Amino acid sequence: MKRHQETVINADSIKRLCQYEDVSVRHIHEYFKDDLTYILENVNAHALLTELHSRNVLNAEIYLSIKNELGDVSFANRLLEDILRLGRNAVIGFWECLYTLPKEHLHPHLLAILDELNQKGESLVEQILLDKHGHALSPELKDIQEQHKQHLLTKTQTLVEPRPPGTTLGLQKFNINERYVNLVVFSTDQFRQRSQNELIETGAKHEECLKETRMEYISPNKLFRWSQKSQCIPHAVIVSGVPGIGKTTMMQKFVYDWVTGELYQRFAFVFFLKFRELNKKCEVSLEEMILEQCPYLENQLGSILEHPERLLFIFDGLDESIHQMDFRSSKLCTNTKDRKHFGVIAVSLVKQKLLQGCSVLITSRPTRLVSVDISAFQRITEIMGFLHSDRKIYFEHFFDKEEFSEKAFHYVQENPMLYTFCYIPSYCWIVCTVLSMCFKAQPTNNDKLMASLPKTMTQLFVIFVSNILANHSPKRDDVRSTRDLLTSVGWMAEHGVMNHIIVFDERHLRSFNVSNDSHLFSSFMLESGQPPAVDYTFLHLTFQEFFAALVHFISYDSDKLLDSLNKAKSYEDGRAEIFLRFLCGLSDNSTRSMLKSHVKYLSMQASRDVINWIQQKIAEEQRDMKELLNSFYCLYESRNNALVLKCIGSKNDTAFSFVRLNPLDCSVLSFILESRRETEELNLGSCNIQDEGLKKLVPALHTIQNLSLYRNNLTSSSCTHLASGIQNNQTMRKLDLSVNSLEGPDFCHLMTSVQTSQIEELLLRSNNLTDQSYAYLxxxxxNNKTLRKLHLSGNNLEGPHLRDLMEALQTSRIEELHLQYSKLTDSSCIHLASGISNNQTLRKFDLSQNNLAGPHFTDLVTAVETSRIEELLMYEIGLTDEHAPLLVSLSNNRNLTHLDLGRNGISDNASGYIRDLIVNTSSLREIRLFSHHMSHTVRRELKNLENLRPDLNVYIE
Structure with missing residues (x-):
């Protein structure tokens, strides 16, 4: 695949746009609307509106007010509509503003749009009109096209959902436009072997994508548009995504939009084929594949295939193919009538050896694409699922009443374990279904309702399955048949989990003695195809993992359970992570109890075996923090506080430094910390938890004595959460917030909580703090009587509020104050001197790497003379020989034991003063004089002063 070159921004692009007629300018603006909306959501709106205002396109003040009122998404749509309504000059002015934004505001989508304008030129409008109106077809082809569209309309206009447990309803059907919720799709480059369960890994990746606003978002109408990466209009595209994320539904909506004229009318005919159905074929020709799906095309098929550039082939579910697809193979098919293996035909279409000029779209799980040569594809994408706003829309669609949708969505939002996986549409359906059952069961008693709601994944699936079992049969005593079915299905499910099998056929059913003729079977298995070629899948992959775990409690076998646990642990691709979590979740008696009335007996020994195994696993993983975190998830599912204490109770410190933690990881960690009740030290340095992750940790902050949140991309917004955690903690002694960005309006809340805390050491190094923050500090x-060490290095201390800080220092009990590299100047020395002179507790003072040289430096030295400072660090503060006589007066301080004067401009000429300083300061134990201004002879003379006192060290090299 060609790699894209850097796009050059110049005036020619706008000139080209100006050459178009009014109607063409309008077409182009509408054509790029999705891209422009995404750009507007992520660029500096103030900078753009200011530029538009300067060009008399619109009033910036009015539109900033509109933005605050509507929010980013609605504002972007409103602005684009208004620009279009204002006419040609406004549209061109808008585009000019986009391209004249400062370089830091340029968005990758903007560069891609520019590249498409440059590359396509005059043909762009032709392409837009072709996608809108399609090709001129002969009357015969037009008639058959209408018949084909009608055929596809009947297949795609209805969205089908499984029936809810506890009802006698059949499959639920909805108009696709009423039920479909948009999925977010991003461009990607490659697929690698996963080290985590694919649902877990994609969930974490999803959160990162939402934070990374500069990724390339691919809307459906962009799949076959110009690709900046490959520098062409793609003819072969991959859409990947984890199970249940909506690949097939997205393709259904894609075809529906083509049928109804909303999308890609450049394709005269679209063929929608599924690998699962093609698995039954041995050798087949392309024409036979088409005619089996669309027999009405037989008389016109030859004419249809004469124009490959008008054809789109969609192959759904590559991961479900039982055959490998070799995109490197040279044994390809070139004739539509040749009978070949269907995989060969698909590869031949992709590589343009068959029907050159046609377009191909293939969907697959990412795990299958690891072993596939994807260089034959010009656009590679991955579905990330629902945005946060889309999840809310899904809930609104699912629940009839707004009251229920809001209550359900709020509950799930507050429960990270449930909310995180709601990026997957099918998981959203499970969550909504379970919550609707709970609402119906407890319509009026809110306390009972809250107690009945699921709090873990295991509880979610236990409630779902309990409802299936409670309503599958009128015979309430038919327990044996239920146990038999759950046992056989469970062993089949486990076989699938361990071997990456999600599609089962009659052979699998026979092998595991699964009876498929019961109402219960059809309640959690989906059937597709026609006899004898019928396939079965669980409602969702997570159901399969749940039944795989449940079988060990229904049909307990010690050896089998231990073997499964050890196998699950050994898989490096994480395929069994959720399976393990379900095993631990089911080890909790209260969680299991919901199923007992339906199956009578669930093994207590299985629970004990799982608990013993997880204890042993955690004991072995104390140094592998990623593995330990996975085990914490298992403990979270168990909801067993006593088990947490057994596993890690004696471990008083927890260090996840440099392990990236997402908000869900932080929720799990919070549960562990709360269960442990007291943690001496929690080190989360460089974990990138950000504001959202910190929010999840707040409930556990009261248990921590020493907390490090160094370099975590925290902002001012985090200060409110920190304040809440600190106010409830009377045991916290050390708080490290260094290398974040806490400057902002909420910093005051953090300082308010510090006043009444028991913190002894507070580190705020490199937080972009400015003068205003020091008033709050x-x-x-x-008013804090416990603070002993304060680190403020790396901030901008210069300003009038430094005086406030130094006044507060006078009455504080601070013993160490670090102000290194804080942009202090000579004028600051007046306030510094004031703070020192009236402080009786300060013992260590670090002023290194500030520019303190000047007339007011005298004030600072005078204050130090009478202070109780023992360690004074003035490394690289701009001192020269003229300051050396003044330094001698530091010998009047009888407490001074350590002095650092390194990297200053003191030369041989002032060496006598430095000698006097060393000799006359009787308390001095260590002095540092690293300098390239002194000769070797003078350095040796000063070094020899160590002979004066046995405990004196002079560091001068």
Whole structure:
């Protein structure tokens, strides 16, 4: 695949746009609407509106007000509509503003749009009109096209959902436009072997994608548009996604939109084929494949295939193919009548050896694509699922009443374990279904309702399955047949989990003695195809993992359970992670109890075996933090506080530094910390938890004595959460918030909580703090009687509020104050001197890497003379020989034991003063004089002063 070159932004692009007629400008603006909306949601709106205002396109103040009122998404749509309504000059002015934004505001989508304008030129409008109106067809082909569209309409206009447990309803059907919710799709480059369960890994990746606003978003109408990466209009496209994320439904909507004229009318005929159905074929020709699906095309098929550039072939579910697809093979098919293996035909279409000029769209799970040569594809994408706003829309569609949809969505949002996987549409359906059951069971008693709602994945699926079992048969005593079916299905499910099998056929059913003729079987298995070629899948992959775990409690076998646990642990691709979580979740007696009335007996020994195994596993993983985190998820599912204490109770410190933690990881960690009740040290340095992750940790902050949140991309918004956690903690002694960005309006909340805390050491290094923040900081330390060490290095301390901070220092009990590299100047020395002179507790003072040289430096030295400072660090503060006589007066401080004057401009000429300083400061134990301004002879002389006192060290090299 060609790699794209950097797009050059110049005036020619706008000139080209100006050459189009009014109607063409309108077409182009509408054509790029999805891209422009995404750009507007992610660029600096203030900068753009200011530029538009300067060009008299619109009033910036009015539109900033509209933005605050509507929010990013609605505002973007409103602005684009208004620009279009204002006419040609406004549209061109808008585009000019986009391209004249400062380079840091340019978005990859903007560069891609520019590239498409440059590359397509005059043909772009022709392409837009072709996608809108399609090709001129002969009357015969037009008639058959209408028949074909009608055929596809009947197949795609209805969305089908499984029937809810506890009802006698059949499959639920909805008009696709009423029920379909958009999925977010991003461009990707490659597929690698996964080290985590694919649902878990994609969930974490989904959160990262939502935070990374500069990724290339691919809307459906962009799949076959110009690709900046491959520098062509793609003819072969991959859409990947984890099970249940909506690949097939997205393709259904894609075909429906083509049928109804909303999308890609450049394709005169679209063929929608599924690998699962093609698995039954041995050798077949392309024409036979088409005619089996669309027999009415037989008389016109030759004419249809004469124009490959008008054809789109969609192959859904490559991961469900039982055969490998070799895109490197040279044994390809070139004739539509030749009978070949269907995989060969699909590869031949992709590689343009068959029907050159046609387009191909293939969907697959990412795991299958690891072993596939994807270089034959010009656009590679991955479905990330629902955006946060789309999840809410899904809930609104599912529940009839707004009251229920809001209650359900709020509950799930507050439960990260349930909410995280709601990026997957089918998982959303499971969550909504279970919550609707709970609402119906407890319509008025809110306390009972809250107690009945699921809090873990295991509880979610236990409630779902319990409802299936409670309503599958009028014979309430038919327990044996239920146990038999769950046992056989469970062993089949486990076989699938361990071997990456999600599609089962009659052979699998026979092998595991599964009876498929009961109402219960059809309640959690989906059937597709026609006899004898029928396939079965679980409602969702997670159902399969749940039944795989449940079988060990229904049909307990010690050896089988231990073997499964050890196998699950050994898989490096994480295929059994959720299976393990379900086993631990089911080890909890209260969670299991919901199923007992339906199956009578669930093994207690299985529970004990799982608990013993997880204890042993955690004991072995104390140094592998990623594996330990996976085990924490298992403990979270168990909801067993006593088990947490057994497993890690004696471990008083927890360090996940440099392990990236997402918000769900933080929720799990919060549960562990709360269960443990007291943690001496929690080190989350460089974990990138960000504001959302910190919010999840707040419930556990009261248990921690020493907390490090160093370099976590925290902002001012985090201060409110931190304040809440600190206010409830009277045991916290050390808080490290270094290398974040806490400057902002909420910093005051953090300082308010510090006033009444028991914190002894507070590290705020490199937080972009400015002068205004020091007014709040002054209040924080003035009333705190425990703070001993304060680190403010790497911030901008210069300003009038430094005085407030130094006044607060006078009455504080601070013993160490670090102000290294804080942009202090000579004028700051007046306030610094004031703070020191009236402080009786300060023992260590670090002023290194500030520019303190100047007339007011005298004030600072005078204050140090009478202070109780023992360690004074003035490394690289701009001192020269003229300051050396002043330094001698530091010998008047009888407490001074350590002095750092390194990297200053003191030369041989001032060496006598430095000698006097060393000799006359009787308390001095260590002095550092690293400098390239002194000769080797003078350095040796000063070094020899160590002979004066046995405990004196002079570091000068």
């Amino acid at each position: 002054a209040c924080g330390i003035r």
